[in-house]
Amino acid sequence: MAQLDQETKQQEENSLSTVYNPQSVEGRIYEFWEEGGFFKADPDSKKPPFSMVLPPPNVTGSLHLGHAWDNTLQDIIVRFKRMSGFDAVWVPGTDHAGIATQARVEKAIRETEGKTRHQLGRTEFVKRVWDWKNEYGHTITTQIRALGGSCDWSRERFTMDDGLSRAVREVFVRLYDKGLIYRGHRIINWCPRCSTALSDIEVEHVDVEGTLYHVRYPFSDGVGEVVVATTRPETMFGDVAVAVHPDDERYQSFIGRTLALPFTDRQIPVIADEYVDREYGTGCVKITPAHDPNDFEVGERHHLDQPSCINLDGTMNSLAGRYQGLTREEARRQLVEDLRGSAYLIQEEPLTHAVGHCSRCQTVVEPFLSDQWFVRMEPLAKPTLEAVRSGQLRFVPERFEKVFVNWMESVRDWCISRQLWWGHRIPAWYCDDCGEITVSRDNVTECSHCRSKSVSQDEDVLDTWFSSALWPFSTMGWPEETPDFKRYFPTSVLATGYDILFFWVARMVFMGIEFTGKVPFRDVVLHGLIRAADGRKMSKSLGNGVDPLDVIGQYGADALRFTIANGTSPGNDQRFSFERVESSRNFINKIWNASRFVLMNIPADFVPFNLSKVPLGITDEWILTRYAETAREVTNHLERYDFGEAGRALYDFAWDEFCDWYIEFSKLALYGDDEQAKHTTQTVLVTVLGGLLRLLHPIIPFVTEEIWQAQHGTDASISVAPWPDAKTMPTYPESVSKVQLLMEAIRAVRNIRAERNVAPGKPIDLYVRARDEDSLRLFHSTESYLRRFCTAQTLTIAVGMEAPATAVTAVVSAGELFVPLESLVDLAQERDRLTKERDRLIQEVDRVEKKLNNANFVARAPEAVVVAEREKGKDYAMKLFAVNERLKALLNE
RNA sequence: GCGGCUGUAGCUCAGAGGGAGAGCACCACCUUGACACGGUGGGGGCCAUAGGUUCGAUUCCUAUCAGCCGCACCA
Numbered sequence: 001m002a003q004l005d006q007e008t009k010q011q012e013e014n015s016l017s018t019v020y021n022p023q024s025v026e027g028r029i030y031e032f033w034e035e036g037g038f039f040k041a042d043p044d045s046k047k048p049p050f051s052m053v054l055p056p057p058n059v060t061g062s063l064h065l066g067h068a069w070d071n072t073l074q075d076i077i078v079r080f081k082r083m084s085g086f087d088a089v090w091v092p093g094t095d096h097a098g099i100a101t102q103a104r105v106e107k108a109i110r111e112t113e114g115k116t117r118h119q120l121g122r123t124e125f126v127k128r129v130w131d132w133k134n135e136y137g138h139t140i141t142t143q144i145r146a147l148g149g150s151c152d153w154s155r156e157r158f159t160m161d162d163g164l165s166r167a168v169r170e171v172f173v174r175l176y177d178k179g180l181i182y183r184g185h186r187i188i189n190w191c192p193r194c195s196t197a198l199s200d201i202e203v204e205h206v207d208v209e210g211t212l213y214h215v216r217y218p219f220s221d222g223v224g225e226v227v228v229a230t231t232r233p234e235t236m237f238g239d240v241a242v243a244v245h246p247d248d249e250r251y252q253s254f255i256g257r258t259l260a261l262p263f264t265d266r267q268i269p270v271i272a273d274e275y276v277d278r279e280y281g282t283g284c285v286k287i288t289p290a291h292d293p294n295d296f297e298v299g300e301r302h303h304l305d306q307p308s309c310i311n312l313d314g315t316m317n318s319l320a321g322r323y324q325g326l327t328r329e330e331a332r333r334q335l336v337e338d339l340r341g342s343a344y345l346i347q348e349e350p351l352t353h354a355v356g357h358c359s360r361c362q363t364v365v366e367p368f369l370s371d372q373w374f375v376r377m378e379p380l381a382k383p384t385l386e387a388v389r390s391g392q393l394r395f396v397p398e399r400f401e402k403v404f405v406n407w408m409e410s411v412r413d414w415c416i417s418r419q420l421w422w423g424h425r426i427p428a429w430y431c432d433d434c435g436e437i438t439v440s441r442d443n444v445t446e447c448s449h450c451r452s453k454s455v456s457q458d459e460d461v462l463d464t465w466f467s468s469a470l471w472p473f474s475t476m477g478w479p480e481e482t483p484d485f486k487r488y489f490p491t492s493v494l495a496t497g498y499d500i501l502f503f504w505v506a507r508m509v510f511m512g513i514e515f516t517g518k519v520p521f522r523d524v525v526l527h528g529l530i531r532a533a534d535g536r537k538m539s540k541s542l543g544n545g546v547d548p549l550d551v552i553g554q555y556g557a558d559a560l561r562f563t564i565a566n567g568t569s570p571g572n573d574q575r576f577s578f579e580r581v582e583s584s585r586n587f588i589n590k591i592w593n594a595s596r597f598v599l600m601n602i603p604a605d606f607v608p609f610n611l612s613k614v615p616l617g618i619t620d621e622w623i624l625t626r627y628a629e630t631a632r633e634v635t636n637h638l639e640r641y642d643f644g645e646a647g648r649a650l651y652d653f654a655w656d657e658f659c660d661w662y663i664e665f666s667k668l669a670l671y672g673d674d675e676q677a678k679h680t681t682q683t684v685l686v687t688v689l690g691g692l693l694r695l696l697h698p699i700i701p702f703v704t705e706e707i708w709q710a711q712h713g714t715d716a717s718i719s720v721a722p723w724p725d726a727k728t729m730p731t732y733p734e735s736v737s738k739v740q741l742l743m744e745a746i747r748a749v750r751n752i753r754a755e756r757n758v759a760p761g762k763p764i765d766l767y768v769r770a771r772d773e774d775s776l777r778l779f780h781s782t783e784s785y786l787r788r789f790c791t792a793q794t795l796t797i798a799v800g801m802e803a804p805a806t807a808v809t810a811v812v813s814a815g816e817l818f819v820p821l822e823s824l825v826d827l828a829q830e831r832d833r834l835t836k837e838r839d840r841l842i843q844e845v846d847r848v849e850k851k852l853n854n855a856n857f858v859a860r861a862p863e864a865v866v867v868a869e870r871e872k873g874k875d876y877a878m879k880l881f882a883v884n885e886r887l888k889a890l891l892n893e
Numbered sequence: 894g895c896g897g898c899u900g901u902a903g904c905u906c907a908g909a910g911g912g913a914g915a916g917c918a919c920c921a922c923c924u925u926g927a928c929a930c931g932g933u934g935g936g937g938g939c940c941a942u943a944g945g946u947u948c949g950a951u952u953c954c955u956a957u958c959a960g961c962c963g964c965a966c967c968a
Contacts, residue, residue, distance in 0.1 A: 018928065205966080212968080230968055243968095280967045292968080354966065399897070406896065406964070498963095528898095533905080535961090566916090567906080572898075573962090575905065579917050586930040597927035644907070648915075663927075671926080747934085753922090754934035760923060791925090844912075851911085856948035865911055865949095872912070 020592035022556025026702045030145050033705075038719045039082075039150040041089030043483045050086035051488035052078055052521075053472050054144075054151060055496045055504065059094035059158060060101050060136050063143035065530040065538065065564075065576060066497055068548040072561045073527060073568065073643060074495045075149050079698035080638050081492075082150070083723040089488055090150060091475050093157035094140060096133075098464040099194055099360055102422040105129045122421050129422050143549060148557050148701045150719065155484070157475045159467040160424070167474035168424045168467050169441050171515060176428075176439045180376045180514075181416075183428070183437065187293045188415050190368035191358040192314030192328075196419040197372050198358060199463060200412060201502050203365050205354040214282060214347035215339060217242060220258040220267050226251070227346060229281030231353060232291070233339065234331040236261065237309035237320040239268055241287040243298055246272035248283055262344045263321060263335075273298050290369040306369055314366060328366070373417040373426060373460070380510040381408045387519045393509060396525045396641045397570040400498060407502050414507075416463045423461030431455050469507035472520035479515075494521040495641075498528060498571060525641045528573035530564075535575055546576055558700035559585040565699050566647035587651060588703050591696065594659050595707040598685045601670050608683040612730070617677065618742075618781070619665040620684045621735035626657050627688045632726035634695050643699075650696055658688060661743065668784055686711075691724040741775075741814045742782045748810035749790040752819050755833075756808060763793035767807065767818035770799045771878065775814040803889060811837065811882045813875050827890060834887050841880040848873040 033039065041051075052074055057067055074090060082088040105128055106117050117125040137158075144151065157164060175181040189198040210231050218225040226242055239261055244251040254270045261268055275298050276285050289299030290308040299306055309319040316323045316331045323331040339345035356365040385408050387393050388401060395401045417426060429438045431447035432454040438444050446453050467474070472494075476485040490512070496505065505524055512520030531537060532544040539545065551560045562584035567574035611624070630653040637646035662685075669681035690711070697704040697718050708718035745768075753760060766786065770776035779786065779797045787795055803809065807818035808830060851857050851869055858866055 019930070020928095205964090228968080232968080275967090277967050282968095285968050288968095294968080353968090403897070403963075410964080501963095529962095535905095569907065572906095577905070577917090580905075582930075583916055586928095589930045590928065593928035593931085595927080600927070648907070652915080659927085660932085664932095667926080750933060751935085755921095757922075760933065761925070847912080851949080854948060857911090858948085860948050861911070869911075 018593065018596070020556075020589045020703060022558060022588075022702060023553070025706045026146070026148070026552075026557055029702050029705050030148065033150070033717060033719060034145075034153065036717055038717050039090070039152050040154055041152050041488070042087055043487045045087035047085055047087040049487050050078070050081040050088040051491040052090045052493050052495070053475055053491055054090060054092045054149075055494075055500070056093045056095035056157075056159060056468065056471060057140050058097035058100055059133055059140070060097070060104055062139050063147070063548050065546055065548050067140075067144075068147060068560060069527055069530055069564050069568075070495050070497060071144055071147055071149050072564050073525065073641075074493075075147075075561075075701070076565060076638070076643060076646075076698040077493055077495065077525075077641070079150055079701065079719060080723065082719065083694065083697070083721060085722070089152050089155065091155045091157065091488075092141065092144065092149070092151035092153060093471075093475060094137065094159070095464060095468055096158070096160045096423060098418055098420050098423040098461060099196065101129060101133070102420050103194070105132045105422075108132070117421065125421055146549065146552055146557060148561065150701070155475070159464070159471075163477065164467060164470070164474045165424055166441075167470050167478055168462065169427050170479045171466075171470060171511065172427055172462070173439055173441050174515070175375065180379060181373060182376060183371060183373050184413075185369065185371050186374070186415075187290075187296045187367050187369050188372050189356060189358075190312065190366045190370070191361065191363055192312065192366055193361050193363040194358060195312060197368075197370065197415055197417060198365065199415045199465075202359045203356040204359045204362075206357050207352050208355045210351050210353050210355070212281060212349040212351040213336065213339070213345060214349065215262070215286075216344045216346055217259045217262065217268075217286075220260045226254060226259065226270065226284045227282045228284045228286040229349075230286055231351065232288075232332070233335050234316065234320070234323070234328055235288045235291045235309060236286060236335075237264065237316070237323070238288040238290050238307050239266075239286045240289060240299060240304040240307065241268050241271045241302065243271050243273045243276050243285045243287050244283060245276040245278045246274060248276070248278050250283065262342070263338070264319075271298075271302050273301065291367055293367055296369065308369060310366060310368075312368070314363075328364075372415050373428075373458075373462075375414040375416055377411045377413050380514055381411055383513050384408055384506070384510040387509065387513060392519045392522075394523045396523055400501060400524070400526050400571065403498075404501060404506060408506060411506075414463075416466050417458075417460040418463055419459075420461050423464060424467055426458040426460050426462060428458045429455040430458065465503055465507055468504055469511040470515075472508055472512060473516055489516065489520070490518045491521045493523045493525060495525040495527070498526040501526065523641070526571055527568060528571060531573055531575045533575055533577040538576075551578075551581060555581050555585045556588065556702065558588050558702050562587065562647060562700050565643045566651070568643040570642065587655065588700055590655055590659060591692075591700075592703060592707070594654070594663060595689060595693070595710075597663060598689045599707075599710060601666075602682050602686060606682060606686070608686055609679055611680075611683060611687065614676070614680050614683075616680060616684070616732075617669070618732075618735040618738050619662060619785070620680060621732035622739035623658065623662040623665075623684060623688055624729070625731040625733065625736050626653060627691055628726050628729035628731050631691060631695060631724040631729065635723070635726060638698070647699055650692070650699070654692055654696070658692060662688070664789070665785065668788060694718060694721050694724055697721075738778055738782075741778060741812070742785060744812045745779075745786065745810075745814065745817060746789045748812050748817055749792075749819065752808050752810055752817075756819075756821060758819075758821070761791065763791055764819050765794045765804075766790050766792035766796070767801065767804055767820070768795070768797040769801045769803070769816040769818070770797060771813075771815040772799065775799075778814060803886065809834065809886045811879045811886070813879070816882050816886070831887065831890055834883050834890070838880065838883045838887065841876055841883060844876045845873065845880055848876060 055070060078088050078090040109115055109128060172181060189203045191198055212229050212231055213233050214227050214229050215233060216225050216227055228242055242259060244254060255272045257270050258267045259270060275294060287295045287298050289296045289304060289306040307319055309317055310328060311317050314328050316326050318324050320331060323334060326334060358365055385405060388405055427440055429444040431450060431452050433452035434447060434450040436447060436449035438448040444455055447455050472491050473489050476489045478485050508520050512518060548560060559581050563581045630649055633649045634646045666681045666685055669677045693704045693708055705718050768779050770779050776799050783795060786792060803818050804820045807820040810817045848869055852873060
């Protein structure tokens with residue numbers, strides 16, 4: 001045992017290990033890349049530029065599979081472009097993620113010191129967040145490295161960097177000056193738990209089982225009543241009116257009368273407004289302007305008060321009388337009970353309705369009336385829609401254009417102020433003396449209107465997406481006209497998940513157009529969501545999340561990347577399963593071992609032939625052709641962002657054709673006596689492997705680099721090796737069809753062996769009846785392959801030979817193969833076999849004949865299709881004839 | 894309500910106007926001088942349903958059914 005261990009160890013030291021071990025490779029390779037500066041862009045380069053920005057992840061977050069997905073796709077793109085001769089830059093960076101980061105640091109401080117942020121004070125708290133960022137802010141960028149991301153780290157940015165913060169202020173001031181940013185007293189979405197305003201898209205509408213309460217509001221004079229229907233009775237303390245439709249005949253006489261609001265001493269009028277739907281509920285709507293956006297508008301029209309009855313923390317205020325201090329939920333429960341008891345409540349109707357929830361913490365959002373900052377969207381949306389319609393912005397897959405346009409067309413003003421401490425503070429100062437607002441790029445010490453020194457800055461910060469929206473140009477140095485900005489903006493491609501199409505992509509587009517006059521990227525590549533193996537969303541609460549770092553640790557980054565890339569079909573979700581990662585790992589191991597084989601069979605001082613100057617065998621020509629075709633396909637797929645298809649083409653070529661067939665074919669020459677043929681084969685092996693590695697490199701960068709190093713020494717990196725250019729590669733279609741015939745024959749014999757339980761190693765006598773002179777030449781020229789792959793001790797090839805007695809027959813396109821068996825051939829079994837084959841062929845022949853007999857088909861189908869169909873027909877007919885002959889012979893025995 | 898996606902082998906999913914594919918699983922055989930994370934051979938599918946376009950539809954169009962996702966909501 002000890003000896004064996006030692007042997008294995010020695011073996012590993014001497015040559016590449018038989019099992020690829022990513023853990024011992026990937027870290028070293030990434031360091032090599034980073035130290036070599038291979039990913040650094042060069043603005044002075046003569047190459048054409050290609051640029052991308054990384055969607056900035058949360059600086060204090062850690063990598064999840066969604067990141068892994070778009071990072072992998074982006075890395076594939078940028079590596080492909082870099083190898084294709086572009087000065088490619090991929091700008092990385094992180095996002096300050098206002099709410100998430102603040103909440104996280106608050107929690108940490110609460111747990112360690114038992115203090116709230118208010119106890120620490122704003123300055124101290126912000127300092128703590130920076131400390132946190134400095135300590136944990138490298139986690140995610142380290143993880144992107146572990147994944148193999150070929151980012152230009154010298155250009156790394158953070159949304160709260162000085163430069164980017166300057167860009168934020170510049171944008172704010174310019175929009176304010178143009179009237180595109182304003183401060184307004186409006187109903188916004190308020191999250192009582194995060195205690196901040198949210199934008200419309202940060203609210204998720206979830207269907208909830210609720211109740212429609214029918215509540216009696218008596219008239220003040222004691223004569224009669226109206227019945228209002230509401231899902232939120234607790235807001236009645238903020239009611240200022242009850243509205244009915246002006247044309248509603250039932251309620252004409254009510255309009256203008258006064259109601260006594262139950263449980264209060266307040267009197268509210270009945271008003272008429274067309275907003276009311278006569279069909280819904282009772283046709284009487286209580287109007288609560290401070291707690292409902294529609295009511296707010298009704299209130300504005302009728303110049304009504306806007307009293308709030310709920311505090312920012314979600315509890316009831318003094319207007320709610322004895323319910324003061326209760327939470328919204330408790331107040332509702334209590335109130336409903338009291339209403340029941342007091343006979344105000346006349347009906348409770350179950351109702352499913354959509355209720356807004358905070359997308360971050362799932363708390364029910366409170367529509368709240370407050371002063372907030374908004375971006376006026378209409379003037380920004382217009383040029384954006386124009387850019388999409390004119391094709392300056394391309395979506396992959398296309399269908400997202402429609403989604404994007406729909407959203408843009410109906411977008412409402414964007415609430416950008418957040419009641420947080422972590423973020424870009426709004427550059428607006430209020431004057432205590434004249435009450436005017438001063439908005440400025442620089443910090444303000446005196447009011448620009450009245451010169452008063454008594455000014456104070458707005459307490460709020462901006463929505464994190466406000467700074468993310470500037471990312472493609474703020475990272476390039478804007479508003480300065482830096483060399484990077486001039487060369488790399490607008491960027492070439494943006495790749496991200498469709499879940500942030502509105503949050504991020506849309507906003508980058510209109511900000512880009514507004515401030516640079518350009519769409520910030522040409523192509524938007526959108527991928528879906530990674531789901532758990534059972535198809536459910538991965539989530540913390542379900543505990544079914546998979547940590548990409550665990551996957552990398554277990555299987556290697558390449559396996560994860562290959563899995564994700566191969567699972568990508570444009571715009572669709574994919575399920576993650578370890579079975580698929582395993583199969584990727586196996587593929588990588590296959591590449592590793594194929595490479596080992598090639599390296600083992602090439603002398604250290606090997607000088608390859610010039611393949612255009614030496615005679616090639618048909619298998620050489622075949623694999624070179626298939627290599628060229630694969631290179632062309634993969635290139636096309638990558639250019640169209642068809643990552644899954646690219647991966648599949650490579651998988652099939654590498655495994656089925658290069659490994660299973662060519663490497664096996666090559667052994668004949670490698671272990672043979674013909675030095676010239678051996679050298680040719682070695683050259684082909686090296687050529688195809690080298691090309692294959694380069695084609696694979698964007699998807700699985702580590703293993704391909706490791707092999708490349710073993711093959712070429714350590715001076716250069718495959719990451720900057722030239723992309724295989726299919727246009728310059730010769731192809732040999734004739735050899736391809738010949739090798740196909742050869743493979744068909746080999747498979748047929750293997751099939752006979754398997755069916756007849758003839759051990760693969762057991763030699764047979766093989767008789768080959770060639771169909772014609774061409775086939776005869778083919779079989780003769782491939783004799784050595786037939787012998788080896790059929791394990792034939794004797795091989796007899798002829799046209800028109802007599803079938804040997806007691807032989808099993810296989811009919812192939814180039815002729816018939818006879819394998820005489822020592823044991824008696826079971827005639828019945830053989831007849832069954834051939835009869836099955838005959839039936840299949842008859843079907844095929846019928847199908848083809850039907851087609852060819854159809855005059856319309858021959859007249860209207862493309863010439864090539866008709867020709868191909870005729871060829872097929874001939875092939876089937878010949879095979880059928882041969883099978884029938886053989887059956888006849890068997891019946892005579 | 895409006896919009897979109899998905900429905901193909903037991904499972905997960907590709908695919909393309911002209912002979913149904915992969916991975917995993919399954920069956921049989923094989924340690925053959927790169928690889929058992931391997932090799933060889935094999936079984937398995939009216940490509941959701943109904944119409945239409947077409948010489949030809951699993952693929953394009955329409956409708957239906959089923960599942961999923963956005964957006965908008967009348968309390």
